[in-house]
Amino acid sequence: MDKIRRKLLKTGVAATLMAATPQVFSQQIGQSGEAMSIYERGDVSIRYEESGSGFPLLLIAGGGLDSSIASIKRGRPFNPIEEFKGEYRTIVADLRNANGGQSSGPLEIERPWDSFTDDHLGLMDHLGIDKFMVLGFCIGGPFIWNLLERAPDRVVAAVLAQPSGFSPEHPELFHQRNMAGWGPEFVKRRPEISMEMVDQFLTEMYITNGDFVFTVTRDFVRSCQTPVLILPDDIPVHPYAVAMEAAMLAPNAEVSLFPWKQPEERIALAVRHIRSFLRAHRK
Numbered sequence: 048m049d050k051i052r053r054k055l056l057k058t059g060v061a062a063t064l065m066a067a068t069p070q071v072f073s074q075q076i077g078q079s080g081e082a083m084s085i086y087e088r089g090d091v092s093i094r095y096e097e098s099g100s101g102f103p104l105l106l107i108a109g110g111g112l113d114s115s116i117a118s119i120k121r122g123r124p125f126n127p128i129e130e131f132k133g134e135y136r137t138i139v140a141d142l143r144n145a146n147g148g149q150s151s152g153p154l155e156i157e158r159p160w161d162s163f164t165d166d167h168l169g170l171m172d173h174l175g176i177d178k179f180m181v182l183g184f185c186i187g188g189p190f191i192w193n194l195l196e197r198a199p200d201r202v203v204a205a206v207l208a209q210p211s212g213f214s215p216e217h218p219e220l221f222h223q224r225n226m227a228g229w230g231p232e233f234v235k236r237r238p239e240i241s242m243e244m245v246d247q248f249l250t251e252m253y254i255t256n257g258d259f260v261f262t263v264t265r266d267f268v269r270s271c272q273t274p275v276l277i278l279p280d281d282i283p284v285h286p287y288a289v290a291m292e293a294a295m296l297a298p299n300a301e302v303s304l305f306p307w308k309q310p311e312e313r314i315a316l317a318v319r320h321i322r323s324f325l326r327a328h329r330k
Contacts, residue, residue, distance in 0.1 A: 083095075083096045084096070084097075085149075086140075086169065086170050086173045088169050088173075090152060090153060091143065091150075091151070091152035091153070091165075091166060091169075092149075092150060092151050092152065093140050093141070093143065093150045093152075093166050093169075093170055094116070094140060094141045094148065094149035094150050095116075095138060095139065095140035095141075095170055096116050096138075096139055096140070097136065097137065097138050097174075098128050098132040098136075098137045099128075099131070099132030099133060099134070099135055099136055099137050100135075100136050101134050101135045101136050102135055102136065102179075102180065102329040102330065103135070103136045103138060103171070103174075103176045103178075103179035103180070104127075104131055104135035104136065104137050104138070104179065104180050104181070104182060104325070105138050105139075105167065105171065105179050105180070105181040105182070106119060106127050106128065106137055106138065106139040106181075106182055106183070107139075107167075107181065107182070107183030107184065107186070107187030107190055107191070108139065108142075108183075108184060108185075108187070109183075109184035109185030109186060109187065109209070110145075110185065110186070111185065111186050111211075111221070111224070111225065111229065111284075112142065112144070112145060112146075112186070112225055112229040112233075113142070113145045113146050113147055113148070113228075113229055114141075114142040114145055114148075114185075114186055114187070115141045115142060115145045115147050115148040116139050116140065116141055116148070117147060117148070118147075119139055119184075124208075124209075124308045124314050125314055125318055127182055130318055130321075130322075131182075131322070131325075134322075134326075135180075135325070135329075138170070138171075138174065138176075138179075140166070140167075140170060142163065142166075142186075143162065143163060143166050144233055144237075146229060146232040146233060146236070150166075152166070154237075154240055154244060154245070154248050155248075156244060156247045156248045156251060157251065158251075159248055159249075159251055159252040160189065160190075160193055160252060160256070160261065160262045161193070161197075163190060163193075164190065164193045164194060164197055167190065167194060168194070168197070168198055168201075171201070177201060178200075178201055178202075178203050178330055179201065179202065179203070180202070180203055180204045180205065180206075180325055180328070180329060181194060181202055181204075181205045181206070182205070182206040182208065182321065182325075183205075183206070183207060183208065183210075184208045184209055185208075185209055185210070185211050185284070185285065186211050187207065187208070187210070188207045188209075188210020188211050188212065188260060188290075189210070189211055189212075189260050189261045189262040190262070191205045191207055191210075191275075192260050192262045192263045192267075192268070192293075193262040193263065195263075195271055195273050195275075196262070196263050196267055196271075199271070199272070199273060202273055203273070203274075203328055203329065203330055204273065204274045204275070204276075204324065204325060204328035204329070205273060205274070205275045205276070206275070206276045206277075206278070206321050206324065206325070207275060207276070207277045207278065207290070207293075208278040208321075209278060209279070209280035209285040209308075210260070210277065210279075210280075210285060210289070210290055210293075211260075211261070211284055211285060212259065212260050212261070212285070212286045212288075212289030212290065212293075213257050213258050213259055213260070213261060213286070213289065214283055214286045214288075214289070216283070217283045218254075218257055219253075219254065220283055220284065221249070221252075221253040221284070222249045222250065222252075222253045222254055224284075225245075225249050225253075226242075226245065226246065226249060230242060230245040230246075230249070233245065259289060259292070259293075260289060260293060265292075265296055268293050268296040268297050269296045269297070269298070271297050271298070271299075272298065272299060273299065274299045274300075274301075274324070274327075274328050275293075275294075275297050275299065275300045275301070276300070276301045276302075276303065276320070276321060276324045277290050277291075277293060277294045277300060277301070277302050277303070278302075278303040278305075278307055278317055278321075279291060279294075279302065279303075279305050280308070281305075281306070287305075301324060303317050303320050303321075304316065304317065304320075
């Protein structure tokens, strides 16, 4: 009888703990105002976070192949979650295989850009979102152009802040930087991946498609009817010439003031421009 009583007591305690655990998690999420979740599709696992409510706004962090939720929250040059969650349902994810993130999946050497776009569109499908807007920094620029080509009826407006692009003066810049930075750290975490495979992946991503915005052609940008707002930068990884060429080609493009990050007081003005642009085009 004592053994049975002890077993029942243990079972009761375990049940109580199991019932209490989700409440603890929900309180933590509620206090931060952010819901962290995992979306899985086959052997792809994407960690994402939602904040706020309203029309869906997909956010793509900068940081190249280390684009992550953490990097967007650092607030450089500003934190779009904090700026827009009061008016929009913001969604941001760790990029597949980003160092410092919690998303993972195959290294698709033959289709690097499209593999990431699969994740973006798959996440929207998972959330039951048909139409959405998107705001992306740095590598988010090429991602956005790819989204606009692949899902023109779903993306209603896009903001490209300091977008990445190809610079003829530095044709192997992205390949070299990622071979020195992202690649070695990634291989440490994934021993089944070799640096030779990383080299092939980056070559397909940045050298084979080494022109303009990497993901689409000038002809596509010229035909793209989606409203876009471009905030140019002027450093080798964010070439001013490419940003302005895209803005001149796209028939429904707007351009923010330049420079918009210096002096720092101008950032608030650029954010106001983004806010008015999004309000004008949300459905």
